[in-house]
Amino acid sequence: MNDIIPTYDVWWSLFKLFTTVGLVIAGGVTLFYIYTLFRYKSDTTPEDVSLREAATGIRRILIETKPRGVTRVILLLTGVVVFTLIVTTIDETIYLEYTPTEDAFPVWVTGFQFGWEFEYEVDGETVKTVGYVVLPADTVIEFKVTSRDVFHTFGAAEFKVKVDAIPGILNTMWTKTPPEPSVFTAYCYELCGVGHSFMTAKVIVVDKDEFFQAYNAGPEKFKAYIEEVAAKYR
Amino acid sequence: MKAEIALNTRNVVLYVGVWVVLVVSAILETIVILEGIAVNPLAFVTSVAIFQAALIALFFQHLREEGFAIKGMTISGGALVAVLILAAVTSVLTCTPYFPAG
Amino acid sequence: MVNTQFLRGFGRWLLHWLTTTNHKDIGLLYLVTSTGFLIVAGILALLFRIQLARPEDQFLVGNEYYQAVTVHGLIMLLWFASPFALGLANYIVPLQIGARDLAFPRLNALSYWLYLLSGILLIMGFFTEGGAVNVGWTLYAPLTSKEFTPSVGVDLAALAIFLLSVSITVGTINFLVTVAAMRAPGMSWMRLPMFTWSIVFTMILMLWAFPPLMVGAALLWLDRNTSIEVLSNPAGGALLWDHLFWFFGHPEVYILLFPALGAIADIVATFSGRPIYAKKYIITAFLIATALSYLVWMHHMFVTGTNLYTRLFFSITTIFISIPFEMATMSLIFTMYKGTIRFTVPMILAAAAIFHFILGGATGVYLGSIAIDKNLRGTYWVVAHFHYILVGTMLLGLMAGLYYWFPKITGRMYNRRLGILHIILAVIGVNLTFFPQFIAYEMPRRYFTYDNPAWLLPNELSTIGAYIFGLSFIVFLVNMIWSAIRGPKAPENPWGAWTLEWFTKSPPPPENFEGVPVVKNDGTVVFVSEEVVEKYGAEKVVSGEIPATALRGGGHASNGNGHKHHYTIDPFLVAIASFILLAGLALNKVLLVVGAAFLVFTLIRWAAKDVYNKFFEPLPPYHETWPFSRDKIRTALWVLVASEVMVFGSIFSAYFFIRFNPVGKVLTEAWPPGYLIHDVGVGLINTVVLFTGTLLYSLGYIALRAGLRNAAIAGFIGAVFFNVLFLVIKYFEWGELFAQGYGLDHSLAMQLYYITTGAHGLHVFMGVLMTLYILAKVFANTINERNMNEALAVGIYWGIVEIVWAFVFPLFYLV
Structure with a gap:
């Protein structure tokens, strides 16, 4: 899993290329x-002179200044550049679209007015959190995103990817968490009602080993663990 | 005057002929669908409808007498409808339906 | 005494503006009204900029904030930007092509009044319970459904958008026919100025972009007020709305941009002292951009998780669309290169707009990449990008256009110093407002609070910039108003320009030109009397093969009806009636009935005058019309047909979308074949009935042509009979379906059936009315060789009604 380039690195490289x-x-x-x-x-x-010299003489319609060869050269050049931009970014686009590994850690995300609900599957049981999600560091995460009511968009600036949460449809989005523990915010990026501005969630990235230790200890221990972690950041 | 009458007679015959083709094609397509002969019913009826539309446009709407600009405009309108339908349908075909519990 | 005189004067003044159909008057009305809407939407922007200047402010939050944001967006895009361009176009395009007016002056007035009243309908929302529409200008489903947003403001917005779409469609037909069939002799397509060209492309965009919006608005209203749930059910819902809305939404961007680019092109050419560089290329660029703009809408849906390859196609088209615009920009710069640039106020403003266009365009290329858009979607990067285009390029470009044509419109010069002050403040304002938003590029849009300290400074700067921009606008308004009253008199052609609008008085007389303007082969423009053109033929005048004495004097146009006879209150009344009807739909049943009755009355009033050809004015034989026919009504009907194709195409796209949507299959099981629900026999009989109606109409038309009055009457009455029979059968069919439990609440399939056949039935009904109108003309003996094409036009209309049914019958009854 270590050789997987994180989404944010891919995004930055493309952003730099376009810039x-x-x-x-x-x-x-x-x-x-x-x-x-x-x-x-x-x-x-400008104005005053032309006023005095108001043209009254010949009334004549002029059509165009004839183009020189340079125009075609410029056209060709831009065409080539644009074509290159498209071709070179298709791979990255497809890369960001599909989760690159089967070992990705799945998290279900459900948007509602106005908040995010996260679900982990632990030993066949579901552990739910609302308003925050605890994730292991340096891990590929697959978010399975949907909505319970209206159109939302789930994403965080730190991931540099986002996906729409649409009622009736399950969308997936993958990302790789930062290598070190950190805390940041996920937002809703589509106007979803008067409380849209409050539709945020804390993303808490913790040490990978610590996380999976709790995760493997069963649903109840895991629930207690993530609640304990979250309490630290309230 | 005689030429005009001849032209009109021809037009009357033509219009009635187009009408017959339209009615017969509608009856035939109904039979084909009800008998379950068509392999892809949706594609079949859409093709028949496009054929009928072309007949109506060319004859009842006199499209064949218009210049290339009007013809082009009409065809562009139809093409844009096709683009909208194709993009809308292909975009959604691969979606995963999902309804969260609760 | 004084008082009554004043009142009388005021009454006359008011009556003039209510009844005028002159394109220059309507143009002024558009300009003034849209400026009014600009002020409203601008004040809203200033209000929410106050809120955003601080992270946790409580100045404008929640519902109020979202009302301000939503109405700001809707008004700026739909009720300010394109109408402002339409105002300039109304005034300038007929002058530039050498026409006396638009092709259909009364429809032009109707467009204006529908536009004004639709805007009022939208703003009325602020005075209702729950306030105006507050779901964002994109009106994303299913937030717009009654369940999530019960306020009547959304209903008003849907109806307002519907009414505006009608207004725009009417205007589109009018402008396209005008440019197609009313150009002065010798005014070939290549000689048309860039502004007129840009308006032609704008109209082509409007023609097919607005029908999906119109259908979307109607679906939205139905969704909220009946048991139809095409937009609130997940099987249609969010993604269907996305498609319909953005199929309109992206061309709309170019609808806003093109007129400004056209005005800038004319300005740059004039003040560089040379005509536009590589006109063929720039027109081709516009053409390609127009075509491509219909193929890029899904770049607004890059993160919807829909099929990757569909999105990749749209990503490629989106990035490619930068090429024609780059071409247009280079053409503008090459026009200046080696020219002699005079920095007048419009020129400086246009030059600034080009700068903003380069920046706004380059930052938009990022959004064409799906990968990059994954992070930038829904952020201030997008906001900054499109505001650079819309404010920095479009607004400044159109303002430059207003400065440029100000001497022509008012007959007076603007004040240069105030103009320069305006430009300085505006350019600082635009850049200070929108550049910092690029820096806060990861801030989510439409948040009224934010928690990231890095976003504070950009937001503060942005707010300061917005107020500087607001100040610049006051300077602009003062300049315009003061100069229009007190400015020094302007000559005919103050800039030494070489397009036709500068070769007549400032302001132009009601009939625009003294005599018929003729562009000779070498480009010189002469004004000859109508008699001379008719005597020698337009071709001879253009090639200069007529005696020099014939050219002398020019003389007044002698065209039958002068402009005096063109005053009519009908367009205003029809618009008011439609307004009452729609307001009634949203607010009050009594109003609804009153409005409907009033609308019938006003339409009959309008048609009655046409039965007696009161406004009949055939096109003179000398206009340039290639490659269109000389017949404006026929061309107009074809444009209408093209737009109707898209109206029903949008409804059918909903049909196919829902039918293939896997979500729908999960929700409602598979779509049952039509023959299991509908009575195929009845459907087939109705098909034959409808086809027969059209056949009889066509036969009636042939008879009319041949002078067989009685046969014509028989044919038309037969057409009316069969189409009414069609509606009667449909009525009983619907009743039967309801009785069997296949009502609106049965399934999405049935809802779409009622929507489609309902819309189609409405068209049949309108066709019956039109046929009755032709019948009335036959009975009154007012249809003759010269206006026979009205009967042909109704035939073209019947054709589209029939074509739609050719799709409805098999798609709903059979499969």
Whole structure:
């Protein structure tokens, strides 16, 4: 499981790629644009002069300035860049879509107005928490997300992935937890009613060994363990 | 005047002919479906309906007399409907139905 | 005495604006009204920016906050942005193509009044219990259902959107026909200015984007007020709404953007002293963007967990759509390159808008990647991106357009100093408001509190920026109002521009041009009298093969009805009646009945005048119409048919979606074949009845053409008879189904059956009314060679009614 690249790393690499390409292209265009604006600025002052010299003579319709070959070159170049962007990111897109390992730790997530309910399956029994989830560090987690009432979106900035919670449908989303214990917030990213702003959940990442020790000790011990962990962060 | 009358007579025959084709195709498709002959009923009736729609458009709506712009616009409208239906259906086909307990 | 005189003057003034159908008047009405809506929505934005400046503020929270956010979005997109562009288009497009007015001036007035009243319908929500619509401008199902949001504000919003869609569809037909069939002699498509081109593409986008929204709004209303649950049941529900809404929603972005880009292109060309660079490329770019914009909507659904390969297709189209826009931007910059740039107020504003467009466009490419969108979806990155496009590019671009055409519209010059002050404040405002939102890129949207300290500073800056932008708007308004009254007089062509609107007086006379504008082969524009064009033929005038003496003087247009006869109160009355009807649907049954009765009355009033051809004005024979026919009503009906195809296409997409949705199969078992529920025999008989009705109408039309009056009457009466028979059979069929327990609450399949056949029945009913109108004209002997095409147009309408049934019968009765 150690060779699995976490979702947040994949996201950052793509974000950097797009930013580099964007800076080169948009930056180049902008520089050329600024140069044009200053270089070809007319010396005549705008409104007042034209008012005095109101054109009355020939009324003539002009159609276009003929394009030069450079236009086609630019078109071709952008086409190539865009095509490369698509091709190079398809693999990452598919990678983020499907859980890369069968050993992923499953957590069921159910959105409701206004909160998140999490379910673990421990020895065939279900352990529920509401408003917080305790996860082992450095582990691939598979969230199975749905909604009990309206359209929500589950995600956390630290995962850099999110998925919609839609009533009647089970969506999966995988992520790899950070290597060290930490605490952060999961949000709802789709307007789901007047309490949308309060629809958050604490994500508590704990030491992997400690977590699985409790997990393997059976449902009751596990429930007590996660409640104890959560109490620390209230 | 004679030419006009001849043209009109031809048009009357044409319209009645199209009408006969429409009615017969509707009856036939009903029989085919009720007898369970069609392999894929949905695709079959959709094809028949597109055939009927083309007949109606070309003759009763006089589409064949219009220029390429109007023809193109009509076909584009139909194509967009196909895109909407195809995307909507394919997008949802692989979804997993699930209803949480409680 | 003074008082009564004042009242009389006021009455005349009011009557003028209520009854005008002149495109320039309607254009002004659009501009003023949409600015009013802009102020309302802008104030809402300023209110919620106060709330967001601090993490835990209690200024505007909960329901109130979401009302403000939702109405801000809806008004800005639907009731400000496109109507403002429509205002400019109304005023400028006929001038740019050399037409005297739009093709259907009364429908234009109807569009305007429906637009105004639909906006009032939406805002009325604030004064109801529970307040205005508060579910976000995207109106995601199933939050919009009665179970989760019971307030009547959502009903009002659904009805308002429905009414607006009607207004937009009417306007679309009007503009497309105008540009297709009313261009001045010699005004070929390539000679059309970029602004007109952009409006053409905007209209093509509106034509097919709004029907799904209209259907969605109707489904939403039905869902909330009947036992229909197409949107609240998980088998249709969230994903179906997503598809319908975003099929509208993404083209809508380009609907907003295109007019601004067109205005910017005209401005840049004029003030660079050279025509637009590579016009063929830029038009092709617009065309590609238009086509692609219908193929990108699912990028709003990248995290819905739907089929990956469907989403990948949409990811590719989305990233590809950046190419045409890059092309358009380069074309604008190359126009300036090697030009002589005059930095007038509109030019500076347009230049700033291009900057914002580059930034807003580049940040949007990120959202085209599914992988990157997984983190950015629903965050302030998205907010910042589309506000750079919508405020930074669209709003500033349209404002630049208003400055540019201000001398033409008002006949006076704006104040340059105030203009510069406005630009400085606006550019600082836009960037200070929206750039910090890129920095808070992971903050969830639509939160009124937030807990991350890193988001505090961006939000504070954003609020300050919003107020600076608000201030810039006050400067703008002062400039516009003061200059319109006191500004120095503007000449005909203050910029030395080379498009047709500058070759007439500022402001233009009611008939726009003195004489007929003719663009000769070398591009020079001459104004000749109508008699001369008719005498020598448009082609000869264009090629210059007429004696020079014929050109002299120009002279007034002699076209039959002057503009005086075009005043009518009918559009206003029809709009008011529709408004009362819809308000009644949401609020009060008495209003509903009053509105319906009033609507029937006003429609009859309208039609009665047309029976006697009171407003009949055939197109003069000299317009450029290639590649369309000279017949504007026929073209208009085809545009309507294209839009109807999408209306029923949207309903059928709901049918197929629900039928194939695995969630539906779990919930309701498989969809039962139609023949198990419906009486196939009755359906088949009804099919034949409907086909026969259309056949008889067509035969009647042939008879009319051939001058066989009695045969024509027989054909039309037969058409009415068979279509009424169709409705009667349908009525008993519905009754029977209800009696057998196949009512609305039976299943989604039955609900869709009632929705589809109901919508179709409504179309049959309207067709019957139209046929009765033609019959009345035959009886009154007012149909002749010149307006025979009205009868053909009704035939085209019957065709689409029949085509829809060709799908309804097998899909519902058989399979």
